[in-house]
Amino acid sequence: MLKILYHHRTSSKDGQAVHIEEMIAAFKSLGHKVIVVAPEGSQKTGFGVDDRRVAFLKRYMPRFIYELMELAYNWVSYRELAKAIKLHQPDCIYERYNLFLLSGIWAKRRFHLPLILEVNSPIFEERLRYDGFSLHRIAKWCQTYIWKSADFVLPVTQVMADIVLQYGSDPKKTMVIHNGINLHEFEEIAAVESAKMALGLHDKLVLGFTGFIRKWHGLDKVISMLANDEPDSRRHLLVVGDGPERVHLEAQAKSLNIQDRVSFTGLIERNEIPTYIAMFDIALQPAVVAYASPLKLIEYLAAGKAIVAPNQPNIGELLTDQDNALLFDPNRPGSMPETINRLCRDQSLIERLQKNARSTINEKQLTWESNAKKIIGLIEGFKRHA
Structure with a gap:
């Protein structure tokens, strides 16, 4: 000892x-x-x-x-x-x-x-x-x-x-x-559809984000993307967390008349996070500083989620485009919404990314x-x- x-x-x-x-x-x-x-x-x-x-x-x-x-x-x-x-x-x-x-x-x-x-x-x-x-x-x-x-x-x-x-x-x-990650926290998370029932999202394609909400995360771009959907679109943004940008995002969704397609949980306890991530069909890592090892990203992998993230060196240490995630160019305007749209249209790609995500934890000993x-x-x- x-x-x-x-x-x-x-x-x-x-x-x-x-x-x-x-x-x-x-x-x-x-x-x-x-x-x-x-x-x-x-x-x-x-x-x-x-x-x-x-x-x-x-x-x-x-x-x-x-x-x-x-x-x-x-x-x-x-x-x-x-x-x-x-x-x-x-x-x-x-x-x-x-x-x-x-x-x-x-x-x-x-x-x-x-x-x-x-x-x-x-x-x-x-x-x-x-x-x-x-x-x-x-x-x-x-x-x-x-x-x-x-x-x-x-x-x-x-x-x-x-x-x-x-x-x-x-x-x-x-x-x-x-x-x-502590894998024990993600061993017994509910299946996606049954998890969604808790928030009435069982018929939705859920785009999910966890963390402290800041302007540079770019969630406003996701809301603008949803505003261009058809009225009967199944896509729904679920933001798990709180932060200074929340009030602006809520106002944006209301001004675009899509407040029913965006949900904010507010601050939740740490042990509840796996329950909410279980609801995600697609997990979003919209932006990250150049040197960080994002906890949310590793949680997404552990939960076996299809991930959309920026194509930059620190992210590339964990994710490979079209293998365990779909990566977008953070320096090109419109790249993130385009990448999300592409993934939403390809269920087979979603399933492949989900399958490879969890195995990344063991392969890289995360x-x-x-x-x-x-x-x-x-x-x-x-x-x-x-």
Whole structure:
């Protein structure tokens, strides 16, 4: 049995929390002990809800003060890490990367423990693009320092790995591990037609989307496409989730007089998602950032759905056009609706994609348990060479 100290600074209950919870559960299912060091009160909010304290600080506090507070948190987290290490004597530190979070590297060096770093996004570049920095040079130095100091870096896609390597990380200490799925959650989902009965969609061809609804997802294009259908069309858009764009999409559907062809579930609990995905005939991944490993995409595969997704490098790591998905050109206007229309007209293609989707999970080992086994192998390798 290994003892793994899991360190993170995530307080929101969203896709990040899913990753954290599932990896901890996978380590434990393999018989290992996990000690968690995280912000006080993390993971206590409802699913899909940001930590209100953090949101308040970001909104009302001057940016440079907020960034200084992020740096100051290192003294709090280092103290907690040191306490946990002394008490539990772990075999390694497993950390979810966050910008300005230096305490894991400090603890690794002070207590001579290997640190394995999971990297889901280039946070410096993200925040530079959307928020900007007051402590620009310090922020970039932190990202470089953390990525180069980790004993092993686990980016979630090859695209993300290429970004990590541009910062000077050692290729021999970098291994891509995509996000995963807990297959047990998708073993007993209802058949499509019986699942649709719950929402009165049993006679519809359901186009489905799950997740936090943002403008860049492009669901407005799907609604515009449905508006061009014949009045007796069977196509129906089911949006599972909530977000800032929902109100605009509802208004669009109403203005086009097709509000009866579009449904929004609002926020639902994590354990209900497989039930809703079961209703989909065609699952939509309309847009995704260039380096991400989308959880929803892996859920669609696990549920055996015909998928429409953008043809871009990170998606291509999991999907092959006309094999387990139908891919569209994200740079060509109209490509997504055209691709959806093509799939809707070809039931045999839908069935082929559905058949190949589920097998992708096993072929590419896209489960949290498989990920945990790979990481355990790394830890055991460190122990052998200690």
